[in-house]
Amino acid sequence: MEFLLAIVIGVLYASGLYLMMQQSIVKLVIGLGLLGHGAHLLIFTIGRVNRDVAPIIPADSKYLTGAFADPLPQALILTAIVIGFGVLAFTLVLIRETNRAAPAITIAQHEQDSGDVSRT
Template identity: 60%
Template sequence: MEFLLAVVTGLLYAAGLYMMLRRSLVKLIIGLILIGNGANILIFLLGRITKGLPPIIPEESKVFIEAYADPVPQALILTAIVISFGLQSFAIVLIKRAFKVVRTDDLDQMNSIDPYS
């Protein structure tokens, strides 16, 4: 399972980077979303995948005896999801405004100095 998620993380990073290198602003945002999801899965993998074991120490124990689900990476992923949602919504509004002004989403045409070319 961890190997499969590692492969999916690599694919998300590769697809996100490929999309970010395109000339369209819409593809740039899609690439940003893919890289954000890849980072979330990477954080999830670093916390080790454990099925059905909560991070609770029994009263008679002083340390964890069995493997447990680490809550810190899960909390980090929740925070990263909220931050990436804010970043994506800001970028979408910014792209919408840029498209209204320039009438294109092509980065090469937006970067042109001559307005009549």
């Protein structure tokens, strides 16, 4: 299972980075999203993939006994997903607003528009 997940993580990172190298801004954002998912899956895999019970201490005992799943990776990923979701939504709105103020499809066009003012 870990092996399969490792390959998926690799593919996510690779395709994310590949998309980010493209000129189009939309592809850039999709690439960012994929990269984020790759990182989340990495945390998930590295937190050991197993089928143990949830780490809740039963009412009649004081300690956890037996095997249990590590809850921390899930907590980390949930936090990261919420943050990533908010930031990605902001990025999309920003891109739309930028496009409204200075229509362009690629980053390079934005550069030409007003990138380096010292040249003018």
